[in-house]
Amino acid sequence: MDRRSFLTAIGTPPPVSAAKAHYRVADRTNTSLKEYSGPWTETEISHLLKRTMFGSTKTDIKYFKNKTMIQAVDELLAPASPLPAPPVKDYDTTGVTTPDTNIAAGTTWVNDTNNDGTIQSRRRAAFKKWWMGLLINQDRSIREKMTLFLHNHFSTETNDVGNAQYIFKHHAMLRANALGNFKTITRQVAIDPAMLVYLNGQYNTATAPDENFGRELQELFCCGKGPDSLYTEADVKAAAKVLTGWRNNATLISSFFDSTKHDTGNKQFSAFYGNTVITGKTGATAGDLELDALINMIFSANEVAKYICRRIYRWFVYYDIDVAVENNVIQPLADIFRKNNYEIKPVLNALLKSEHFYDAFNQGCLIKSPLDLVIGFCRELNIQFPASADYVNNYGLWNGLLSFASNMQQNLGDPPDISGWKAYYQSPQFYEIWINSDTLPKRNQFTDQLTLSGYTFGGKKIQVDSVAIANTVSDPSDPNILLDEIIALMFRMPLSSAVKSQIKKDILLGGQVTDNYWTTAWIDYNANPNNTANATIVKNRLRDLFKYLMNLAEYQLS
């Protein structure tokens, strides 16, 4: 069947028994990694952008319209901007026992050691605000989506780690490797100070082994819990022994190997790892040598590439991996992953250029995460923040947005636990976990507030500028064009003509039936924008339109 024609026909499928429609198992698809050769229109560009970035802005869509699909994916996979400057001191030190007064306001604290609990807490907060700012100001690349993927995959919680410098260092490592080598990242994570705190690796010694990291390394980071993931409890214990002896130095903000705490015996692994024995080593280099051996052994297991590719698939495409997807997409991706020695980019390259990725069945089915919603909202509706030099107010506003997303159950920097956010692993609900009786109204509340009254910090308000958005439409004076283009900006699926005409009449025409009433109102406003009455007419209708559309279920899909 022609998948594309299915998507465009979304408004007119055969009527189904409405009450039970959603219990149907949705049809899936047999498309593969074969390179996509279909049309390259705003539909496909928007799909690519929404999945690889946070929201698809009109500017980005326009930019990629002049490129081919191949060029677009190549560009998204090659971030042009340098790694960002580190988070700065946006906090005051009132009431702090050991203030970091040597750090000037607005300069970074990441190289300054300070063990004061209050200072650490304010730095953690600054780190999170800073990250939110990076998400909002992302460049035209996949970097932020991949960094967040790695944060979800190698999950840590800032509240548990505590030391803000460790947290930043850990984050900077993930960010720098966002399109790098997965095996390298895993090795770095294993002795990363933040992870050594988070999973107690720093207390893992020959006399008192702590299996926490050794377990998650296999269960969550590399092998997963799929039917072919057959590592054993003995493997968990053996891995823990390999990793004994790693410690943190809170002054140097780095980990180090203490050979006196290391288990020097041989470590026997199961048949899942080919009955590998990692020979016990001694001395200062033992930790690195055994860790290398452990990582090499794990990544030689066939399952690892499949598991990581499934995780990537669920992040970028859809959560339902049926037999066809496993055979046509996951296994070939895993082959690419292995063949390229676990470089991430070739996998993303194959996936994002595939006919499977652009398959109509895979469009519009991803429920936005809270960050997708909040950041996408800011970017697609071009929310204006203060000038970048005004870090105090920007940090304050980013913090407000963080708290909105956090209320919707995605707290950046603090996933619920080591497994990351449930939406990406908890079967059978997956993404649907994001939407419940508590969070859906909060999503609506967020879009309502940012549309209606805005969010104010330091006298600076962020709010939807409805007239500015309308002005990006090809002909905002025509209510039909206005509605169509705004819907295309916000939704991944069309609304039926009946719904559209009801919205047009109820909102843009104020109950009238003649399009000209909107046209006149728009022209009158533009002829004299300082006339409050004319401006209010236009602004209130647009405000109501945006608010209404963002309250529809369609807005939650990406």
Added chain:
Amino acid sequence: MKRRQFVKDTLASGVVLPGILGGFSVRAFSEDAAFVKALMAPSTDNDHVLVLIQLTGGNDGLNTVIPLEVYSNYVNARTNIAIPENKVLTLAGTKKLGLHPAMTGLQSLFNEGKATIVESVGYPSPSFSHFRATDIWMSASDSSQVVDSGWAGRYLNYEYPNFPNGYPNSTMTDPLAIQIGSITSLTLQGPAVSMGMSISNTSNFYNFLNGSTGPAPATPAGKELSYIREIAQQTQQYATVIKDAAGKVTQQIVYPSGNTLGDQLKIVARLIKGGLHTRVYMVTFGSFDTHAQQANAADTSTGTHAVLLQKVSDAIKAFQDDLKFLGVEDRVVGMTFSEFGRRIKSNASGGTDHGAAAPLFVFGKQVLPGVIGNAPPLPANATVNDNLPFQYDFRSVYATLLENWLCVPNKDLQTIMLKNFQTLPLVNTAACKTVNPNNSGDNLISNYPNPFTTSTTISFTTAGGHTLIQVIDMTGRVISNLVDREYTPGKYKVTFNGGTLPTGVYYARLQNMSVQQVRAMIKVQ
């Protein structure tokens, strides 16, 4: 495939409830719960309901209520559409006016003493723009002024000052206001948040009762869309109380078919009888924008406008009869309004252009029946620019209904209406038991003294983190950012000095991360 049917059904995107904010973790209690009933008792003694019927497009008042007293001037002004005198429906107790022949339903309500006509309702310097005039009617502003909240929204903010924080709760389990339509209109907009919920259309209401989410494509996107719609229905905070209320009413009288106003009012009657404590319902019907061919040339008592008026009249009659049948007639008063009337002189296309003042209807068992005002003074030779002068300010109608029906104490009317307006003899005041604001929910901001002359102290509660207190005027302009910084959780006070401000209504707005609350403050001399 029945394409038309499908297209119709795609409207069913669930009961869409934009504008309900806060308190989402609180599940609505079933009002059957005994403890809820016990708790409910002290909240308010007033169980009155106000139903607002918006006739969109600008109803031609002169052809709705025909000024028999000046009939010859009326015919002169609009020969091509004038209703023949012998067809005008007579009204008991008056010879000055009569109704359009299509309005037999309203005629019988009037003659039963259940309807009042207020003549020539308008306001100074009327606007002839649909949008602007609608905003004026909904916000109850002066013509020269832009107010960004609605009059009924301000009333609800007065009676339920803490909404939406801590709502629904045991003393107000139900929506404060319900509108049938895609959006909650400006009428129901409070100073910060919308005070109403909307049911996007009548068929969505029945889908909601049936647990249907409407059709979706058989794709993964369709599966997720249905899932989200289902959650939207189930977990919208008032789903339980609305379903319970609707479920209690198994029999209603027959409403006229093919009448969308009747369809809407039928739902309103059902929810009132079902026991919702919702104060205000709003329904809309149109379009009355009859620029051309509003009446058939061969018989001017028929045609587009006649059909519209008949639907309005039939729907209101059925609604009133249903309220009687359901035994809730004493609790309900309704009113019609339209953004303007139409020009005295008809145009050459057999229609009427945008005008000014027009009559409106107030109906219900508790209305004081009759006609308020005189037949409009029509010039003998009306010219194209002649308009009806207003006899009553529309805000007098609102103020009267607020004071005499929704039982707001006179001293507090200005908080809602922004100015003082005359009271009209519209409803039986004996039915009123004075209400006090319902302080349920989470009170996060208040001020004392209120009203104030020079300064007032604002007390607020923050849950910690960034906290903002703004003073905003009734046009939405920020007068002052009084507080804008990080706080530890607790109660705080700040003084607002407003000595140099003009007298009037101001709002103190609290924004604490994702929570907001607004309190009205009155500055007096």
